[in-house]
Amino acid sequence: MTSTDEWITGATAVAMLRDAGVVDLWVLGVWAGDGLLGTRAKVERVAGTIETDTPKSKAIPRYFWGELRANAVMADWAAGVFETTTDIDTEEEGWREASWRISGVEFKNEDLQKCLGMGSLSQASARSDRRGILPASAKANHRKYEADAHKAAEIVRTEGVLPSKAFKRVANQYNDQMFLNTSVEHAIRQAYDLMYDKKGNPHQN
Numbered sequence: 187m188t189s190t191d192e193w194i195t196g197a198t199a200v201a202m203l204r205d206a207g208v209v210d211l212w213v214l215g216v217w218a219g220d221g222l223l224g225t226r227a228k229v230e231r232v233a234g235t236i237e238t239d240t241p242k243s244k245a246i247p248r249y250f251w252g253e254l255r256a257n258a259v260m261a262d263w264a265a266g267v268f269e270t271t272t273d274i275d276t277e278e279e280g281w282r283e284a285s286w287r288i289s290g291v292e293f294k295n296e297d298l299q300k301c302l303g304m305g306s307l308s309q310a311s312a313r314s315d316r317r318g319i320l321p322a323s324a325k326a327n328h329r330k331y332e333a334d335a336h337k338a339a340e341i342v343r344t345e346g347v348l349p350s351k352a353f354k355r356v357a358n359q360y361n362d363q364m365f366l367n368t369s370v371e372h373a374i375r376q377a378y379d380l381m382y383d384k385k386g387n388p389h390q391n
Contacts, residue, residue, distance in 0.1 A: 224294030252344025266291035318381025342386030
């Protein structure tokens with residue numbers, strides 16, 4: 187299936203993937219998170235911010251797609267409706283968790299055709315659930331902060347920030363124990379180092 191429209195619906199994008207023999211629809215999220223695939227949608231809700239019930243489609247940030255698979259409450263690629271949580275940067279309170287609902291998602295047609303034609307399909311499929319694995323020698327504390335390390339790696343990959351900044355952001359979720367944040371960051375770093383490199387890519391275990 188092909189289309190000459192500048193923007194295409196989720197249903198059309200799914201049909202294009204099916205025609206290309208793609209089963210894993212999450213490759214769309216990988217490409218969008220990497221900045222290779224433009225997306226726009228009606229933002230129905232971003233709890234705690236002013237970005238609520240936008241009347242027109244607007245660009246959806248890369249970090250939304252980068253964190254989607256790990257945090258999605260609902261992901262309907264064909265209908266173009268998604269609900270999830272992400273960390274967002276608010277001017278008043280700094281980084282905080284926000285609850286999103288977007289609908290009417292559209293994909294940039296030219297971008298999708300390039301992604302389908304440039305040989306990145308198998309790579310994106312492999313990375314659609316791009317998580318490192320703790321080695322058998324990992325200690326209990328490493329496993330305790332394994333999920334936090336995965337989240338930090340996703341931030342590093344999708345936003346291009348330094349791991350140290352990602353560790354700090356993830357550690358901030360423990361805001362009821364601020365005096366422990368430094369030790370939490372250290373624990374997340376230790377778990378992260380066992381699974382990922384400095385760019386957030388998993389080690390070849």
